[in-house]
Amino acid sequence: MGPVRKVLTVVAMVGAGIGLGSALFALVTPGELQKQAMLKEMPEKDPRRTDEVARTQELVMATLQEAAATQENVARRKNWTVGSGGRSA
Secondary structure, three states: OHHHHHHHHHHHHHHHHHHHHHHHHHHHOOOHHHHHHHHHOOHHHOHHHHHHHHHHHHHHHHHHHHHHHOOOOHHHOOOOOOOOOOOOO
C-alpha cells in the first residue's frame, strides 16, 4: 500500500500545482477590453513614430541599394544620408 499512496500523493501534488498555476494565469491575463486599450496605447500607433520608422526604412533600403551598386564600403561612412561622391572623411 506504501507505493500506491506515494504515487497518489505525487499525482495530487502535481495536480494541485497545475491547478494553482492555471488559476493564477487566468487571474493575470487581461480581458478583451483591457487588450483593446493596451493596443491603442502602443507606440507603433503614434503617427510620428510611424513616419519615423518609414523614413528609417527608406534610408536603410537606399543604402542597401547603393551598396549593391558600388564597390565602396558604405558601412564605413560617417554620414549615411550622403550619397556616394567619393570617400567620405
